[in-house]
Amino acid sequence: xxxxxxxxxxxxxxxxxxxxxxxxxxxxxxxxxxxxxxxxxxxxxxxxxxxxxxxxxxxxxxxxxxxxxxxxxxxxxxxxxxxxxxxxxxxxxxxxxxxxxxxxxxxxxxxxxxxxxxxxxxxxxxxxxxxxxxxxxxxxxxxxxxxxxxxxxxxxxxxxxxxxxxxxxxxxxxxxxxxxxxxxxxxxxxxxxxxxxxxxxxxxxxxxxxxxxxxxxxxxxxxxxxxxxxxxxxxxxxxxxxxxxxxxxxxxxxxxxxxxxxxxxxxxxxxxxxxxxxxxxxxxxxxxxxxxxxxxxxxxxxxxxx
Numbered sequence: 001x002x003x004x005x006x007x008x009x010x011x012x013x014x015x016x017x018x019x020x021x022x023x024x025x026x027x028x029x030x031x032x033x034x035x036x037x038x039x040x041x042x043x044x045x046x047x048x049x050x051x052x053x054x055x056x057x058x059x060x061x062x063x064x065x066x067x068x069x070x071x072x073x074x075x076x077x078x079x080x081x082x083x084x085x086x087x088x089x090x091x092x093x094x095x096x097x098x099x100x101x102x103x104x105x106x107x108x109x110x111x112x113x114x115x116x117x118x119x120x121x122x123x124x125x126x127x128x129x130x131x132x133x134x135x136x137x138x139x140x141x142x143x144x145x146x147x148x149x150x151x152x153x154x155x156x157x158x159x160x161x162x163x164x165x166x167x168x169x170x171x172x173x174x175x176x177x178x179x180x181x182x183x184x185x186x187x188x189x190x191x192x193x194x195x196x197x198x199x200x201x202x203x204x205x206x207x208x209x210x211x212x213x214x215x216x217x218x219x220x221x222x223x224x225x226x227x228x229x230x231x232x233x234x235x236x237x238x239x240x241x242x243x244x245x246x247x248x249x250x251x252x253x254x255x256x257x258x259x260x261x262x263x264x265x266x267x268x269x270x271x272x273x274x275x276x277x278x279x280x281x282x283x284x285x286x287x288x289x290x291x292x293x294x295x296x297x298x299x300x301x302x303x304x305x306x
Contacts, residue, residue: 040066085108152218244266
C-alpha cells in the first residue's frame with residue numbers, strides 16, 4: 001500500500017522536527033559560561049569559564065588577574081560542579097557581592113552581576129560563539145583605535161586614572177612612556193596620508209611586540225602614542241623608551257615599494273618621582289619630556305626630572 005499525501009506531509013514534519021532538535025542540541029553544546037568585565041581596569045574583556053576552578057584576584061598565580069582597589073590577592077573563585085557554576089569568596093578583605101548581596105558560596109545564574117572591590121563589576125553569562133564574536137566586536141569598537149587597533153584615548157585616560165589611584169594608594173611605581181613620530185607632517189606631505197597611516201600601523205605593531213601583556217599601549221592622538229607601565233620605576237621606563245626608539249630606527253618602513261624615513265622622540269615620567277597629584281599632571285610631565293626630546297634634536301629619549 002503506497003503512502004498518501006498526508007503520510008508524506010507527516011514524514012516531512014517529522015524530518016523537520018528532528019532537524020530542529022539536532023540544531024538545538026548542537027547549539028546547546030556550543031554554549032559556554034563567560035565572565036564579562038563591565039567596569040574596572042579590564043573593562044570589556046571576556047573570560048571563558050573553563051576547568052574545575054578559576055581563581056580571581058591580584059596575585060600572579062590568579063587565573064583571572066585584576067588590579068583594582070579593594071581586590072584581594074585571592075579574592076574569590078569560580079567552581080564548575082557538573083552543570084552548576086558556583087562562586088565562592090576566599091575570605092577577601094572587602095567581600096564578594098552578587099546582585100548587591102554579600103555572598104560566601106552562591107550558585108550563579110545567567111545575567112548575575114558580581115562586584116569585587118570598589119570598581120570591578122563582572123557579568124556572568126551563557127553565550128555561544130556568535131555571541132562571543134559580537135561581544136568582542138563591540139568591545140573593540142568601543143575601546144580600540146580604528147586604524148592601529150591599539151587602545152584609544154578614552155580607554156587610555158580611564159585606565160590611567162585607575163592605575164594612578166592604585167599606585168598612589170599602595171605607594172607603588174607607575175611609569176608613563178609617551179612618543180610620537182618625528183617630522184610626521186613631512187611624511188604626509190611628501191608621500192601622502194595613506195603612507196602616514198601605514199607608518200602608524202607599523203609603529204603600533206612594533207611597539208605592541210615589545211611591551212608586556214599587562215602594559216597598556218594606546219594611540220593618544222594623531223601620531224602620538226602612550227604606554228602605561230604598572231610597577232615599573234622611572235629608569236626602567238627610560239630603558240623601555242630607548243628600546244622602542246632603537247627598534248623604530250632600525251626597522252624598515254615602506255609604502256608602495258618606497259622606503260620611508262621614520263624615527264620617534266620619547267618622553268618618560270613616573271610615580272613617585274613626578275610631583276603629580278592627578279593623572280593629567282603625570283601626562284603633562286611625560287609630554288614635557290617628549291617636547292624636550294624634540295627640542296633637543298629628536299630621535300632621542302628624555303626622562304622627566306633627570
